[in-house]
Amino acid sequence: MKYYGQNGEDPYGMNVTRMDSHGGWIASPADVVQFAMHVGGFANPASIIKPETIALMTVPSIANPRYAKGWAVNPVNGSWSHTGSLPGTKTNMVRVKSGFCWAAFANSRDTIISKSFMHRDLDQLLWSMVRRVKAWRA
Numbered sequence: 001m002k003y004y005g006q007n008g009e010d011p012y013g014m015n016v017t018r019m020d021s022h023g024g025w026i027a028s029p030a031d032v033v034q035f036a037m038h039v040g041g042f043a044n045p046a047s048i049i050k051p052e053t054i055a056l057m058t059v060p061s062i063a064n065p066r067y068a069k070g071w072a073v074n075p076v077n078g079s080w081s082h083t084g085s086l087p088g089t090k091t092n093m094v095r096v097k098s099g100f101c102w103a104a105f106a107n108s109r110d111t112i113i114s115k116s117f118m119h120r121d122l123d124q125l126l127w128s129m130v131r132r133v134k135a136w137r138a
Contacts, residue, residue: 003088004108011088019086029103032093036101040080044099083119085109092122100136102126 003011027035041047041054057069058080066072071080078097084090090109095101104126110118130136 001107005087006108006110009087011086014087029093029105032091032103033101036080036093036095036103040095040099040101042099081123083123085119090118090122092119092126094123094126100130102130 005011025032037045038048039054041051047054058071058073060066060068060073060075065075068080071082073080079094081092081094083092086109088107088109090106091103093101093103104122106118106122
């Protein structure tokens with residue numbers, strides 16, 4: 001896989017060994033979905049964390065009612081999500097209350113974050129794809 005930087009950023013120039021404290025996971029979309037399934041509080045597969053911990057990590061903050069402890073939370077549909085962005089990458093992972101999870105990774109990103117629509121567009125594309133398959137019940 002080749003990673004594409006934008007606006008002069010070099011996705012290969014980043015010191016990845018410094019990323020362990022705030023992300024920088026090395027995983028495939030399937031790996032991220034497995035993680036989300038095992039911390040999602042579902043009966044099958046069994047969660048690796050306690051229900052009290054799940055409740056704690058998904059309570060929105062007072063400052064931002066759409067963000068909890070590491071998760072974007074949607075009080076309307078009960079979904080949790082997390083995104084990521086590094087030079088040459090953009091990621092999106094969603095877990096919905098029906099028990100369905102998905103993830104997608106891109107090998108580029110928009111570097112003008114304040115004017116970026118890439119996150120929104122990727123999220124809308126994934127929701128659109130998921131809703132087209134009725135058996136997924138998202």
